[in-house]
């Protein structure tokens with residue numbers, strides 16, 4: 024038995040016991056920490072336990088390969104590593120000389136998020152920075168809207184309340200979050216269940232009756248996606264009208280509440296944001312909205328906890344600006360059991376005494392919004408983007424599949440002069456490569472991993488099996504390329520040398536951690552975000568212009584962008600039921616993260632596919648109106664694409680909304696219909712004013728398949 028970790032980008036971070044025989048992983052189980060009686064087990068999920076089928080999958084890329092057919096056709100021939108690396112280095116040199124370094128797009132992905140050495144996105148930036156520069160893909164597709172709102176409200180992004188804080192909550196409002204399926208941290212779901220067992224009330228606001236709702240909810244409030252800000256400002260209206268807000272808290276800790284009050288009451292624009300007003304937008308009955316506002320105000324301490332999905336909508340920022348305002352109005356910020364209403368992953372690397380390899384700046388200083396890469400490639404400088412991309416280097420991501428508008432992604436991949444993909448599988452993106460470089464998995468190399476949310480532990484990633492075929496780690500590949508390109512800044516260190524450097528300040532040595540597998544630290548000090556500020560706001564001001572929680576953001580006021588108002592506001596998205604397009608495409612699509620995959624990773628694992636068919640959820644009312652029965656093959660379509668998929672007719676989603684989990688592999692057939700069921704065939708690449716990807720609340724129609 025060999026203990027190692029699972030560093031994928033699912034939010035969790037788990038140690039696992041691997042039973043290896045004959046050089047192959049035969050069985051995987053959970054890891055029991057010998058002296059962790061006080062701590063709950065870091066319990067792995069189905070994906071972690073099924074990963075032997077991924078690592079030993081017959082489709083693993085084993086050798087470098089060169090394209091032989093047309094681009095995208097998927098035909099390749101095996102070549103040697105020397106030839107592959109020489110070709111990549113030559114192409115990079117040629118493109119840089121001819122067009123400048125900015126013509127190379129670093130299309131990094133989030134594959135390995137927890138590894139210190141092998142964290143894919145950081146390694147790609149280090150490599151491309153050290154070899155002369157690139158056009159970067161900026162932003163965090165997961166939660167850009169939340170980050171934007173947090174920075175303008177608190178000056179930084181607070182962590183979510185820790186598990187010990189949660190036990191004090193009388194009420195948790197889980198808003199667009201599904202921890203029973205979509206992992207936040209390894210044990211979030213367990214922590215919620217524990218709090219509930221001890222008496223905390225849970226209310227879920229989600230268009231879907233998710234497994235989390237089934238397991239944890241005292242109440243389920245279904246809502247139309249993309250309209251959360253309307254419901255939140257209506258709740259604020261109730262608190263104001265019924266004088267249920269904490270005036271003393273607002274005076275001491277916040278800035279500009281009066282302007283938000285004026286907006287809610289309609290003093291600013293003549294429209295009072297009453298529950299009746301909101302009902303017409305978000306589909307939640309006015310009494311339910313008013314009740315929720317009163318319950319929230321009457322249940323202190325309460326944690327209003329929005330997930331990240333509501334932010335991946337047209338004006339996603341407003342949800343979190345509004346939820347933070349509500350958390351402040353109810354005096355729930357900085358107290359045990361409360362919450363800031365707007366929080367984000369927190370990696371406790373400093374407390375754990377570990378670091379990443381040093382960053383290398385991008386000498387070309389050019390970047391595009393990461394999820395608009397295809398549009399940027401197609402339109403280039405003439406379309407207002409900062410560079411004309413001639414080469415795409417995709418590493419640790421499957422961005423054709425994972426960014427909105429796959430059909431335009433195909434055009435972009437066909438347009439450039441050279442495409443390199445560095446992956447473990449021939450993904451939809453890799454099919455378009457001119458050169459494919461096979462990468463080893465985390466089980467075939469060594470690293471340390473830290474969870475990115477409230478992780479009070481380090482895990483040693485042991486090499487469990489030998490690299491499959493001729494696959495190499497990203498570190499080896501980039502180091503070999505850096506040598507060929509004469510770049511020294513990337514460094515030519517072994518994994519062991521890196522570990523000594525990155526763990527120099529850690530409480531354990533790499534050897535001791537390797538023996539123990541997991542090392543825990545005490546995070547009890549970090550349970551209550553913003554506690555210091557609340558304890559003494561003069562001594563510990565926030566990094567906002569006023570030093571306080573900015574319900575009215577001075578920085579946003581200066582920007583004078585109507586899409587980014589200074590106080591939280593509801594604005595009608597460009598894909599909403601009131602949009603003219605809704606006459607043609609009347610259903611709103613949500614694209615959640617499911618239990619079968621980590622984004623598009625694991626989509627090819629048979630055991631996981633057996634758990635649940637990939638399907639579109641559609642309400643019985645909507646299905647009947649279209650002559651669709653459960654199990655029928657249907658087409659989900661709009662102006663940019665068509666997905667063919669099985670219908671799951673269910674009451675678990677509200678009428679007017681359909682849902683397809685993101686991450687299934689794009690597979691267009693000869694008609695141009697995506698029979699793989701990739702949601703991004705339907706999502707548009709339009710971004711929110713704060714640059715968030717808007718892949719939730721997308722207008723579509725569902726029709727019986729004409730086949």
Ligand SMILES: Nc1nc2c(c(=O)[nH]1)N[C@H]1C(S)=C(S)[C@@H](COP(=O)(O)OP(=O)(O)OC[C@H]3O[C@@H](n4cnc5c(=O)[nH]c(N)nc54)[C@H](O)[C@@H]3O)O[C@H]1N2
Nearest residue numbers: 033165199200201205206248249330331332615616621622
């Ligand atoms: N199992 C698993 N876990 C994962 C991942 C994975 O792929 N698989 N991916 C990880 C990653 S990269 C990320 S960024 C996070 C994502 O974490 P989240 O963004 O929180 O997760 P989602 O599953 O997209 O959405 C959560 C819930 O929000 C609902 N929802 C969608 N749109 C709206 C809306 O407009 N309003 C409201 N109120 N609800 C809405 C969905 O129905 C869903 O039930 O998850 C991480 N965890």
Ligand SMILES: Nc1nc2c(c(=O)[nH]1)N[C@H]1C(S)=C(S)[C@@H](COP(=O)(O)OP(=O)(O)OC[C@H]3O[C@@H](n4cnc5c(=O)[nH]c(N)nc54)[C@H](O)[C@@H]3O)O[C@H]1N2
Nearest residue numbers: 132133134165419420421422425445614622623624685718
């Ligand atoms: N419609 C819609 N689209 C979405 C989302 C949504 O909610 N809705 N969510 C978005 C979110 S939050 C995210 S984070 C993105 C994720 O999108 P991506 O960052 O593209 O992540 P994955 O799809 O998991 O692709 C990771 C790829 O890296 C490969 N890989 C795994 N380990 C390694 C490694 O060590 N090295 C290398 N070189 N490759 C490796 C895997 O085989 C896989 O092909 O998707 C986004 N796309």
Ligand SMILES: [Mo]
Nearest residue numbers: 133164165166
């Ligand atoms: Mo993400």
